[in-house]
Amino acid sequence: MARKLTFNIFRYNPQDPHSVPHTDTFDLEETESMTLFIALTQLREEKDSSLQFDFCCRAGICGACAMMINGRPGLACHTLTKELPDEITLMPLPIFKLIGDLSVDTGTWFRVMHEKVESWVHTSKSFDPQAEEERMDNALAEEIYELERCIECGCCVAGCGTANMRQDFVGAVAMNRIARFIMDPRDQRTEKEYFEVIGTDEGIFGCMGLLGCEDVCPKHLPLQDQLGILRRKMGWSAVKQLFRRS
Numbered sequence: 001m002a003r004k005l006t007f008n009i010f011r012y013n014p015q016d017p018h019s020v021p022h023t024d025t026f027d028l029e030e031t032e033s034m035t036l037f038i039a040l041t042q043l044r045e046e047k048d049s050s051l052q053f054d055f056c057c058r059a060g061i062c063g064a065c066a067m068m069i070n071g072r073p074g075l076a077c078h079t080l081t082k083e084l085p086d087e088i089t090l091m092p093l094p095i096f097k098l099i100g101d102l103s104v105d106t107g108t109w110f111r112v113m114h115e116k117v118e119s120w121v122h123t124s125k126s127f128d129p130q131a132e133e134e135r136m137d138n139a140l141a142e143e144i145y146e147l148e149r150c151i152e153c154g155c156c157v158a159g160c161g162t163a164n165m166r167q168d169f170v171g172a173v174a175m176n177r178i179a180r181f182i183m184d185p186r187d188q189r190t191e192k193e194y195f196e197v198i199g200t201d202e203g204i205f206g207c208m209g210l211l212g213c214e215d216v217c218p219k220h221l222p223l224q225d226q227l228g229i230l231r232r233k234m235g236w237s238a239v240k241q242l243f244r245r246s
């Protein structure tokens with residue numbers, strides 16, 4: 001017999017001065033291979049057409065559908081209801097600006113983060129569209145690609161103790177970006193320049209190292225390894241700068 005699922009869903013429309021944050025409860029019969037995306041779409045079609053949530057790819061690629069699922073950040077399109085208990089509580093991701101109900105604006109947060117850590121290849125070489133592509137060692141390209149798999153869903157930020165306490169913390173996602181540029185031979189930034197963007201308590205030294213980020217990353221990025229490597233690199237950089245001054 002199909003399970004009856006109970007959904008407790010956070011509701012609030014910040015655009016509406018009469019709206020008050022609250023939870024609405026809906027019942028739904030579980031179907032075979034039901035995902036939270038299917039359940040939410042069915043609830044919107046059958047029970048409440050004003051329910052707000054974000055989806056785009058429905059395939060774990062765009063990162064739009066991240067939300068708090070029974071208290072844990074995750075992708076709704078990749079979460080099967082059969083993996084969850086009968087009662088499911090859905091909340092919007094914390095930290096990001098609320099658009100309404102389960103929908104948040106991750107884009108603004110990510111833009112600020114990218115600008116803050118200068119998340120692009122820094123080179124003095126001028127671009128020659130006629131030049132042949134420069135080859136990169138295959139093994140190195142694969143290592144960089146491994147870190148490029150981030151879909152900017154925001155789960156690691158929402159699950160991070162420091163990011164929840166401090167708005168200026170750049171999060172594991174930014175450190176993963178910097179780790180990717182440090183590996184990239186085209187990026188000509190010096191160790192000191194990297195230290196300036198990430199060697200602070202808004203960066204690697206604000207990280208408490210409890211690895212909630214890696215636990216909740218739906219793409220299983222090796223955040224733990226990258227945070228460890230960065231911590232050592234930036235630690236050494238700090239020591240070297242100290243001795244240079246004395």
Ligand code: SF4
Binds near residue numbers: 160161162163210213
């Ligand atoms: S290990 Fe660092 S970045 Fe990851 S969740 Fe903990 S404080 Fe945040």
Ligand code: SF4
Binds near residue numbers: 150152153154217220
């Ligand atoms: S590192 Fe993982 S959890 Fe964080 S934004 Fe990228 S894909 Fe999402």
Ligand code: FES
Binds near residue numbers: 054056058062075078
């Ligand atoms: S809808 Fe794109 S990741 Fe879920």
